[in-house]
Amino acid sequence: MIWFARLFAIAAKEVRQLSRDRITVGLIVGIPTIQLLLFGYAINFDVRGVSTAVLDQARTSLSRRLVGDLGATQVLGEIRQAGSERELRRLIQRGDANVGIVIAPDVERRIAEGDRAAMQILVDGSRPALENVAQGLTGIPLLRRAGMPAPHRPVEIIVAYNPAKRTAVQIVPALCGVILTMTMVIFTASAIVRERERGNLELLITTPVSVVQLMTGKLLPYVAIGLIQTTLILVLGYWLFDVPVTGSLVDLYLGALLFIAASLSLGLLISTVARTQFQAMQMAIVTMLPSILMSGFMFPFEGMPKAAQWIAQVLPLTHFNEIIRGIVLRGATLWDMRPELAKLAVFLAVTLTLSIKRFHKRLD
Amino acid sequence: MTPAISARGLARHFGKVIAVDGIDLDVPRAQIYGFLGPNGSGKSTTIRMLCGLLVPTRGTVDVLGYAVPRDAEILRRKLGYMTQRFSLWEDLTVEENLEFMGRVYGIDRALRRERIRDRVANYDLAAIASQRAGTLSGGERQRLALAAATLHNPELLLLDEPTSAVDPQSRRDFWENLFALVARGTTILVSTHYMDEAERCHRLAILDLGRVAAEGEPKVLVRDIDAAVIEIECGDLVAARRALGSVPAIRSIAQLGNRLRVLMPRDARDPERELRAALAPHCPEARVERVAASLEDVFVAATRLRRESATRERAA
Numbered sequence: 218m219i220w221f222a223r224l225f226a227i228a229a230k231e232v233r234q235l236s237r238d239r240i241t242v243g244l245i246v247g248i249p250t251i252q253l254l255l256f257g258y259a260i261n262f263d264v265r266g267v268s269t270a271v272l273d274q275a276r277t278s279l280s281r282r283l284v285g286d287l288g289a290t291q292v293l294g295e296i297r298q299a300g301s302e303r304e305l306r307r308l309i310q311r312g313d314a315n316v317g318i319v320i321a322p323d324v325e326r327r328i329a330e331g332d333r334a335a336m337q338i339l340v341d342g343s344r345p346a347l348e349n350v351a352q353g354l355t356g357i358p359l360l361r362r363a364g365m366p367a368p369h370r371p372v373e374i375i376v377a378y379n380p381a382k383r384t385a386v387q388i389v390p391a392l393c394g395v396i397l398t399m400t401m402v403i404f405t406a407s408a409i410v411r412e413r414e415r416g417n418l419e420l421l422i423t424t425p426v427s428v429v430q431l432m433t434g435k436l437l438p439y440v441a442i443g444l445i446q447t448t449l450i451l452v453l454g455y456w457l458f459d460v461p462v463t464g465s466l467v468d469l470y471l472g473a474l475l476f477i478a479a480s481l482s483l484g485l486l487i488s489t490v491a492r493t494q495f496q497a498m499q500m501a502i503v504t505m506l507p508s509i510l511m512s513g514f515m516f517p518f519e520g521m522p523k524a525a526q527w528i529a530q531v532l533p534l535t536h537f538n539e540i541i542r543g544i545v546l547r548g549a550t551l552w553d554m555r556p557e558l559a560k561l562a563v564f565l566a567v568t569l570t571l572s573i574k575r576f577h578k579r580l581d
Numbered sequence: 582m583t584p585a586i587s588a589r590g591l592a593r594h595f596g597k598v599i600a601v602d603g604i605d606l607d608v609p610r611a612q613i614y615g616f617l618g619p620n621g622s623g624k625s626t627t628i629r630m631l632c633g634l635l636v637p638t639r640g641t642v643d644v645l646g647y648a649v650p651r652d653a654e655i656l657r658r659k660l661g662y663m664t665q666r667f668s669l670w671e672d673l674t675v676e677e678n679l680e681f682m683g684r685v686y687g688i689d690r691a692l693r694r695e696r697i698r699d700r701v702a703n704y705d706l707a708a709i710a711s712q713r714a715g716t717l718s719g720g721e722r723q724r725l726a727l728a729a730a731t732l733h734n735p736e737l738l739l740l741d742e743p744t745s746a747v748d749p750q751s752r753r754d755f756w757e758n759l760f761a762l763v764a765r766g767t768t769i770l771v772s773t774h775y776m777d778e779a780e781r782c783h784r785l786a787i788l789d790l791g792r793v794a795a796e797g798e799p800k801v802l803v804r805d806i807d808a809a810v811i812e813i814e815c816g817d818l819v820a821a822r823r824a825l826g827s828v829p830a831i832r833s834i835a836q837l838g839n840r841l842r843v844l845m846p847r848d849a850r851d852p853e854r855e856l857r858a859a860l861a862p863h864c865p866e867a868r869v870e871r872v873a874a875s876l877e878d879v880f881v882a883a884t885r886l887r888r889e890s891a892t893r894e895r896a897a
């Protein structure tokens with residue numbers, strides 16, 4: 218009884234202090250809201266309305282229909298006709314067009330024989346994401362609808378789970394993990410280092426409070442804050458970006474709980490190393506940047522070099538991204554996600570053990 | 582009765598720095614025991630070793646019958662500690678701080694309320710009970726810290742320079758509170774660099790360079806001082822000081838208003854005459870007179886002596 222009374226005394230004190238720190242209270246709600254709005258609206262991997270120049274060397278009804286079909290996809294915007302290859306290149310060079318399409322003079326024969334490219338797509342390589350657009354264009358089944366036999370390489374891209382290819386659907390769940398990483402690690406690291414800086418810890422460790430009581434008591438309020446932030450992100454994601462939760466909410470919260478615990482114990486570990494809040498903040502950022510860049514939140518994990526993939530395996534966010542995308546978008550269950558859950562649990566166990574070992578009730 | 586604290590050969594190094602260099606200590610129960618020493622003399626380090634916050638490099642510590650640091654965790658229930666710096670929570674009110682400390686010490690609800698009421702009344706905290714600790718004055722903070730450190734009725738109270746940020750009246754009140762605690766059987770160990778505070782202690786250890794330079798009751802220390810204290814009064818103190826430069830036996834000179842206070846070796850045969858002779862050519866009207874030693878003289882004599890012998894050792 219006294220054991221838990223001490224733990225709750227610490228937790229209650231932490232909540233009281235937090236509630237008096239208006240800026241921090243603001244940040245609890247403000248960070249997720251601002252990040253969600255910022256990333257949700259600004260990060261957009263969808264490409265629409267790409268200005269295009271077409272050099273139609275065939276000038277047949279088929280080639281005109283091809284151009285019409287290309288224009289019908291929203292990917293291409295304004296389509297300019299170029300009179301010659303030189304003009305086409307000039308248009309791209311000046312930036313008037315970002316994509317150039319060249320239709321060969323003998324397009325009908327090429328399609329029929331199917332061994333040479335009927336259409337060339339020139340891409341302005343200086344602009345990101347456009348190569349993907351070109352890839353996408355080859356998948357448009359326009360050639361079949363032209364009443365001709367199917368070409369030998371009918372590239373067809375089927376996008377599952379996010380048929381509209383909306384970035385927000387991918388971003389919002391992953392953003393949940395990013396925001397939790399940011400707030401949880403920084404909050405805990407600085408909460409403990411602050412007490413050390415202000416001398417409170419020297420007093421606390423001369424009382425009968427145990428290391429486990431002290432740490433659990435200090436972390437509990439932040440677990441609650443993490444769950445509040447998760448809820449906020451999901452609700453905002455649903456309202457603003459129509460991101461539904463396909464899987465079970467209970468599974469989602471359980472997964473989030475494990476991730477929150479892992480992030481908190483990382484913050485705890487930082488707090489046992491850092492002597493000042495400034496140091497704690499910098500260490501938190503050092504762990505945060507790789508989390509954001511390497512966890513598959515921004516860039517596909519598969520494209521990274523082997524070493525980077527190994528590092529990413531250590532980051533809890535990598536696994537949480539998998540879990541939350543699975544549950545929110547693909548309707549997976551926790552059982553489906555057990556390898557990721559196990560990795561998170563290992564991370565939690567290791568960091569927690571290290572923290573408790575490093576944190577002793579002494580000053581030396 | 583066994584002493585509240587006994588330490589043997591206690592030492593603590595921080596890398597190459599020797600903060601505490603072999604201290605023997607016996608602190609009797611239900612008394613106020615003082616650590617008097619300049620900054621860096623090892624007072625805080627010793628106190629931290631006594632309550633298990635630092636592990637000694639060498640030596641043994643026994644506090645209230647417990648071996649420290651081995652049994653530090655059990656000892657903590659019987660120990661009150663006031664850190665040098667105010668270490669309660671500035672964003673909590675006086676009452677909330679006491680409530681929190683009471684809960685941390687595992688005092689049950691009813692008893693906690695009673696104790697808090699008692700401390701608020703005794704330590705004059707009623708008017709500021711709902712004020713945040715961060716807004717309190719030095720004296721108020723110190724009363725709060727003492728109230729918090731005594732909530733669990735500790736047998737031993739360790740106070741690390743408790744009055745360094747406090748006005749004289751608050752210091753007087755604070756010491757009244759300490760004596761009230763001692764009357765109820767509490768043992769108090771207090772470190773200070775104020776002579777007037779040191780004088781109030783039942784016993785005293787003068788610390789210097791990590792060692793005990795002198796130890797005993799203040800009165801006895803003053804009586805048995807290892808020096809002759811002589812006061813010189815004259816018109817031109819600058820000239821007098823220069824003249825005294827020719828007396829190698831002088832251990833220290835300090836100016837107090839228009840007098841010079843000179844420490845000579847205790848075994849000097851007639852120190853007044855020696856000084857008068859030295860002063861005669863420059864300030865013949867000087868009055869030279871042997872006076873009773875003060876605690877400050879004891880402090881200066883004890884620390885000077887040690888430093889000189891340390892220098893001699895190094896030279897040899």
